[in-house]
Structure formats: C-alpha cells, structure tokens
Amino acid sequence: MNLIKLENINAGYEGKIILNNISIDINEGDFIGVIGPNGGGKTTLLKIILGLIVPFSGNIIYNTSSSNLFGYLPQSQNIDKHFPISVKEVVLSGLMSKKKLWQKYNNKDKEKVLDLLMEYNMYDYRNTLIGDISGGQAQRVFLCRAIISSPKILILDEPTTYVDSNFEKELYEALNKLNQNMSIIMVSHDLGTICSHVKTIACINGKLNYHNSNLITPEELKSYDCPIELLTHGVIPHRVLANHDLMNKK
Amino acid sequence: MIDLLNYDFFQNALISTILISICCGLLGTYIVARRMVFISGGITHSSFGGLGIAYYLGFNPLIGATVFALLSSYSIVLLGNKKIKEDSLIGILWSVGMAIGVFFIYITPGFTPNLMSYLFGDILTVSNNQIILLGILCLAIILFFKQMYRPIFYIAFDKDYSKTHSSKTYFIEYIMMTLITLCIVLSIKLAGIILIISYLTLPQSIAGLFVKNFSKQFVISTIISCIGSVVGLLISALTNIPSGATIVLTFLAIFIVSYMVSIIINKNPISKKLSSK
Numbered sequence: 001m002n003l004i005k006l007e008n009i010n011a012g013y014e015g016k017i018i019l020n021n022i023s024i025d026i027n028e029g030d031f032i033g034v035i036g037p038n039g040g041g042k043t044t045l046l047k048i049i050l051g052l053i054v055p056f057s058g059n060i061i062y063n064t065s066s067s068n069l070f071g072y073l074p075q076s077q078n079i080d081k082h083f084p085i086s087v088k089e090v091v092l093s094g095l096m097s098k099k100k101l102w103q104k105y106n107n108k109d110k111e112k113v114l115d116l117l118m119e120y121n122m123y124d125y126r127n128t129l130i131g132d133i134s135g136g137q138a139q140r141v142f143l144c145r146a147i148i149s150s151p152k153i154l155i156l157d158e159p160t161t162y163v164d165s166n167f168e169k170e171l172y173e174a175l176n177k178l179n180q181n182m183s184i185i186m187v188s189h190d191l192g193t194i195c196s197h198v199k200t201i202a203c204i205n206g207k208l209n210y211h212n213s214n215l216i217t218p219e220e221l222k223s224y225d226c227p228i229e230l231l232t233h234g235v236i237p238h239r240v241l242a243n244h245d246l247m248n249k250k
Numbered sequence: 251m252i253d254l255l256n257y258d259f260f261q262n263a264l265i266s267t268i269l270i271s272i273c274c275g276l277l278g279t280y281i282v283a284r285r286m287v288f289i290s291g292g293i294t295h296s297s298f299g300g301l302g303i304a305y306y307l308g309f310n311p312l313i314g315a316t317v318f319a320l321l322s323s324y325s326i327v328l329l330g331n332k333k334i335k336e337d338s339l340i341g342i343l344w345s346v347g348m349a350i351g352v353f354f355i356y357i358t359p360g361f362t363p364n365l366m367s368y369l370f371g372d373i374l375t376v377s378n379n380q381i382i383l384l385g386i387l388c389l390a391i392i393l394f395f396k397q398m399y400r401p402i403f404y405i406a407f408d409k410d411y412s413k414t415h416s417s418k419t420y421f422i423e424y425i426m427m428t429l430i431t432l433c434i435v436l437s438i439k440l441a442g443i444i445l446i447i448s449y450l451t452l453p454q455s456i457a458g459l460f461v462k463n464f465s466k467q468f469v470i471s472t473i474i475s476c477i478g479s480v481v482g483l484l485i486s487a488l489t490n491i492p493s494g495a496t497i498v499l500t501f502l503a504i505f506i507v508s509y510m511v512s513i514i515i516n517k518n519p520i521s522k523k524l525s526s527k
Binding site for chain 2: 014050051052068070072074078079080083084085089090093094096097099101102104105129145149
C-alpha cells in the first residue's frame with residue numbers, strides 16, 4: 001500500500017533549486033537508502049517528506065491519515081547538546097504525536113520509555129543530560145525517540161555518524177527488525193554498508209535515480225555508467241548498478 | 251527606605267517590577283533555551299517604530315508599539331529562513347524600527363516626548379492601568395506554561411522534530427511569540443527598549459550556571475529576576491540613578507558572583523552531580 005507519493009517536486013532554499021523534478025513513492029514495508037554527494041539534496045528530500053520544507057512546485061500526496069506517521073532521527077549536529085534535558089525526557093518527547101497538547105504523560109508512557117531504553121542499553125543513562133553522553137549513545141537515544149510512537153515511516157538522517165562499528169551493526173539489525181512493522185528511509189554516506197541492508201536505493205544529486213538494491217558483479221562494475229556523480233563511484237562498490245543501466249535505457 | 255514604601259508611585263514600581271520579573275523569568279528561559287535572544291532584540295527595537303508613529307498620529311503609544319512588535323515577530327516566524335535569512339530579517343526590523351521611531355518623533359509638531367524614558371525605562375511613572383495589564387499578562391503566562399509545559403519544553407529542545415510530530419507546534423510557537431511580544435511592549439516603560447533584553451537573558455544565564463533542569467530553570471530564573479530587580483529598584487531610589495540601568499547592573503553583579511561560585515562548585519564533583527538532578 002502506498003503511504004506517500006511525491007510527484008515532480010522542485011525544491012531548494014532561498015530561490016536556489018536543489019531538487020529538480022523528483023518523483024518517489026514510499027510504500028508499506030519499504031526500506032529505502034538515500035545516497036548522494038554533499039549538497040545533492042538528501043536531507044532536503046527528507047525534510048520535504050516530513051513537511052518541514054515546502055517545495056517550490058510539485059505534489060505530495062499522503063495516503064494515510066495516521067497521527068503518528070513519522071519517526072525522525074535528525075543529523076546529530078542539529079541537536080543542541082547544551083539543552084538541559086535528560087535522556088528519558090528526550091525519548092518521552094517521541095510520544096508527542098499521541099498526546100493532545102495539554103495532555104499529561106502518564107506512568108504507562110514513562111514505563112514505555114524505560115523499557116525502550118533498556119532494550120537499547122541506555123537504561124543506566126536515563127537521568128543523564130543528553131549533552132553528557134557520547135555521540136553514539138545519543139544516536140541510540142534519538143532512535144528510541146523516533147520509534148517509541150510506533151510510526152508508519154521511520155526517517156533517519158545519517159544515523160551512523162559518530163557511532164562505533166558495534167552500534168552500527170546493532171543499528172542495522174534493529175532496523176531490519178523494525179522494517180517488519182514500519183517503512184524506513186535512511187540517508188547515509190556509508191554506501192558499502194547501506195547497500196547490504198536496504199531494499200531500494202534513491203540516488204540523489206539534484207535529480208533522482210530510484211531503483212532496487214542488489215549486488216554488483218565485477219563485470220557489471222566495468223560497464224557501469226551512473227548518471228549521478230558520486231565521489232565514491234568506482235571506488236566503493238555501489239551495489240545498485242544493474243538497474244541503473246536499465247533505467248537509463250528506458 | 252520605609253518612607254519610600256508609603257508613596258503610591260513607589261508601590262506601583264515595586265509591583266510592576268515583580269510582575270515583569272515573573273513574565274521575563276518564564277519567557278526568558280524559553281528564549282535562552284531556544285537561542286532566540288537576537289529575535290527578542292529585533293522585536294524590542296522594532297516596537298520603537300510603532301511608538302513614533304503613534305506619537306505622530308496622536309494615539310496611545312503602547313498600541314502603536316504592540317502592533318509594530320507583533321507584526322515584526324510574526325514576520326520573523328513566517329519569513330525567516332524562507333525568502334530571507336532570519337538574522338538579516340531581524341537586523342532589518344531592528345534598525346528600520348528604530349529609524350521610523352526617531353523619524354516620526356522628530357517630525358511630530360509641538361511637545362517631543364522624552365526618548366530616553368523609552369530607551370532606558372522610567373519605572374517610577376508606571377500607571378495603575380499598566381499594572382493591571384501586566385497582572386493579566388503575568389497570569390496568562392503562568393497558566394499557559396502550567397498547562398503546556400511539555401510541548402513548550404520539547405519545542406524549545408527540538409522544534410523541527412516537534413513539527414514532524416504535531417501540527418499544533420505552530421500554534422504553540424505563535425502563542426509564545428505573542429506572549430514574548432506583549433511582555434516586551436509592557437516592559438518598555440519599566441526597563442526600556444535597550445535594557446529589556448537583560449531581563450530576558452541575565453537571570454536565565456545565572457540559573458543555567460547552577461541548574462541543569464528546564465523546569466527548575468523557570469523557577470530559579472524567576473526568583474533571581476525578582477530579587478535582582480527589587481534590589482536594583484531600591485538602590486535606584488536611594489541613589490537617584492535611573493532604575494533600568496541600576497536593575498541591569500544588579501543582575502550583572504549577581505551574575506559575576508554566581509559565575510565565580512559556580513566555578514568553585516563545579517570543581518567539587520558531588521555538587522556537580524547534584525546540579526544535574
């Protein structure tokens with residue numbers, strides 16, 4: 001079932017077009033990896049889907065009226081680490097969509113927070129200020145905040161930045177499990193890992209190439225000609241190449 | 251000093267000081283946490299344009315200042331970082347508001363109001379009507395914060411995330427901007443356009459040195475604001491120095507002492523741990 005449809009989106013900042021005529025469907029069960037060079041429009045695409053940026057033109061069709069449509073893990077540098085907020089309060093804020101503005105948070109909500117922190121090994125830090133934990137630990141906390149409301153779509157912007165390889169492995173395992181109940185869109189620079197886990201790839205550099213993820217063979221690598229220029233192309237295996245060619249022929 | 255308390259004008263000054271301290275203590279905590287101090291400065295200075303036009307046209311300056319300040323604050327929310335960069339927009343509102351104010355007051359025929367009283371405040375001329383307005387605003391702010399504490403808290407921490415979760419985030423944001431604007435406009439007579447920023451930042455910065463808990467920062471900021479402004483007002487009355495400047499300098503003195511105390515406390519790991527709770 002289609003959840004969101006973006007049609008012919010043109011978007012950017014202060015009159016400068018960053019996304020040029022982009023269309024993309026987000027369906028139930030999707031696991032989309034968004035890749036592309038810096039400034040290519042990855043975060044802009046996420047913010048359009050989230051409704052944080054209004055595009056210059058094009059249509060966004062939401063085929064669901066769920067109040068807890070999105071769970072969002074923003075880029076870690078966008079978080080104010082000096083803000084006086086504890087780990088458990090950060091996670092509790094993830095339940096905003098389930099509450100009326102004036103509604104109090106009850107013990108059941110707070111227990112849910114603690115259970116989730118326990119599951120992600122952050123229970124011992126529940127009363128610690130968000131600025132007093134490491135970058136990797138903060139990413140666990142923000143993941144908890146993003147999923148606590150059981151959203152239909154989980155959106156992650158560079159979730160593996162500042163995390164160690166152990167958490168990265170845990171994160172992908174968790175995401176594969178979560179994907180059974182929610183669609184996932186994830187921006188990452190880590191092409192080598194991302195392509196091993198996602199189902200589809202949205203390759204963005206102003207324009208969008210959107211295709212299935214699959215493993216590349218050395219033969220395919222030789223003949224590969226991607227219309228989207230990525231710094232990592234030809235160096236780090238970009239395991240989506242077969243369908244890129246198919247798309248170009250269309 | 252006891253004699254002073256018998257005068258109506260001084261009683262009015264004391265009551266209004268405390269009311270402004272409560273308003274600014276609460277709103278300032280949100281402003282500092284959201285890093286909106288520059289926005290508040292823009293709104294404050296733009297209100298001077300409304301004052302000038304009101305004088306020229308001959309209606310209540312408070313209404314002119316309120317209209318100008320509200321238009322400025324809503325335009326920052328609506329246009330900031332969309333068509334124009336937010337800091338540029340604030341800079342424009344800041345300087346143009348002041349220029350319009352000076353221009354219209356200069357061309358107003360006849361009696362020219364004392365500009366200094368608006369720039370630096372003159373609390374001893376606060377009227378009963380202004381105190382009633384301040385009281386209503388203070389009550390509205392307290393009730394709003396009590397009822398909406400968590401959304402305010404979460405929006406202050408991460409506005410974008412809140413917007414992805416609740417369409418009513420915009421509602422809270424506009425209410426907060428309206429309350430901030432009204433607080434600024436009603437405080438102009440007390441602290442003055444230039445000095446009101448210190449009411450919205452210094453007590454909060456002092457509280458932030460000791461308390462790392464958002465709800466406690468509201469309370470501590472308000473208490474510091476009340477103490478600082480009452481002490482400042484008394485010093486002002488006894489020394490005959492303008493009240494606005496004296497109150498700000500009292501805040502500064504408290505800040506310097508607090509900063510040194512916080513350095514000593516932070517060297518003690520037990521105290522450090524307690525402050526985060």
